[in-house]
Amino acid sequence: MEKEFDAGLLDRLSDVxxxxxxTICRPLGCSEERREFSDLHYDCSTKLKTVTYELYPGISLSFHCYIGDRFPCRHAHGASVLSVDHCRRGRIGWEMKGGLSLYFGSGDLSFHYTDKCSESEIALPLGYYEGSTLSLNTALLCRSLPSPACEAGVNIHTLCDKFCKERESVSMPADRWSEQIFSDIYDLAEEENQAAANLPLLKLKCQELLLALDRAEPSCLHSPDPHYSRQTEIIRNVHDTLTAHPEQRITIEELSRQYLINTAALKRVFKDVYGMPVAAYMKQFRIKKAAQMLRTGDASIADVARSVGYESQSKFTAAFKDVMKILPTDYRRQY
Structure with a gap:
């Protein structure tokens, strides 16, 4: 799908x-921040940034802004660190140890122990990702959990086992309470020039999040398996075939035969990876591509419609208005 980035995301990556x-780290008890660039090599279309606040001994909060397709991820966290990830915008997938793949998108939470992703590959199916990570060092926190979580009787091992028992990787939709807390956290993080002043507020929000997770009853947990992980590679190939030929109407059955995957699995895994069913995704892709052509070229609307797979101009017009909320003639005139 054509990559359309939020202006705020581009602004936050302006120094990359x-x-x-x-990576920018604001260490605990230190007013000076540490800034460094990774020595790994990335594609020239990739821009990545992570800002980490060390809030308490054993608790840190990181904010991620990524643009790209795929890139390697390396870190040295131990097995006792639980990563609680929240996706604000976009979509992300981890190719972890043991052949596990975990994909989640806007409004979703994921839980995994960081030994799973110490040597991993990250995929951005939509070309971008904004999100945050709450890192909990269980070895430290079982000995000293800060208040008010400690006063509230939060047990860090019980909390971790509830979401990530036996060190599995899982994802689930955020509930209403945690979603509101993350919304407040992102608002604070965007005020980078007020980082020192906002640190106490981030600490409070972190405590609030721990209490919300402690009281939450996890539902709709999705746990990956190696068989699913092999299918995600097939689905990326399916995606590339579809998007390389938007003028063609390739059926699910044809793709199923070509890639030796049953139709039910193809539809299910495609939605997991790209966040929407095949037909809905391709409708969005075709219309976004058509919008780009209307902005930058002088081909007739009928020719644009045919180039993205619509033989009927009336059907193209209806689909364009449904996606873009404006008629293609008005869109071209406006841009």
Whole structure:
């Protein structure tokens, strides 16, 4: 799908050169921040940035802004660190140890122990990702959990086992309470020039999140398996075939035969990876591509419609208005 980035995302990546990964750390009890670029090599279309606040001994909060397709991820966290990830915008997938794949999108939470992703590959199916990570060092926190979580009787091992028992990787939709807490956290994080002043508020929100997770009853947990992980590679190939030929109407059955995957699995895994069913995704892709052609070229609307797979101009017009909320003639005139 054509990559359309939020202006705020581009602004937050303005200090990152193409093909670079910038990490910024604001250590506990230190007013000076540490800035460094990763020594790994990335595609020139990739720009990555992570800002980490160490809030308490054993608790840190990181904010991620990523643009790209795929890139390697390396870190040295131990097996006792639980990562609680929240997706704000976009979509992300981890190819973890043991052949596990975990994909989640806007409004979703994921839980995994960081030994699973210490040597992993990250995929961005939509070309971008904004999100955050709450890192909990269980070895430290079982000995000293900060208040008010401690006063509320939060047991860090019980909390971790509830979402990530036996060190599995899982994802689930955020509930109403945690979603509101994350919304407040992102608002604070965007005020980078107020980082020092906002640190106490981030600490409070972190405590609030721990209490919300402790009281939450997890539902709709999705746990990956190696068989599913092999299917995700097939689905990426299916996606590339579809998007390389938007003028063609390739059926699910044809794709199923070509890639030796049954139709039910194809539809299910495609939705897991790209966040929507095949037909809905391709409708969005075709219309976004058509919008780009209307903005930058002088082909007739009928020719644009045919180039993205619509033989009927009336059907194209209806689909364009449904996606873009404007008629293609008005869109071209406006842009």
């Amino acid at each position: 050169p193409a093909g670079k990964y910038l």
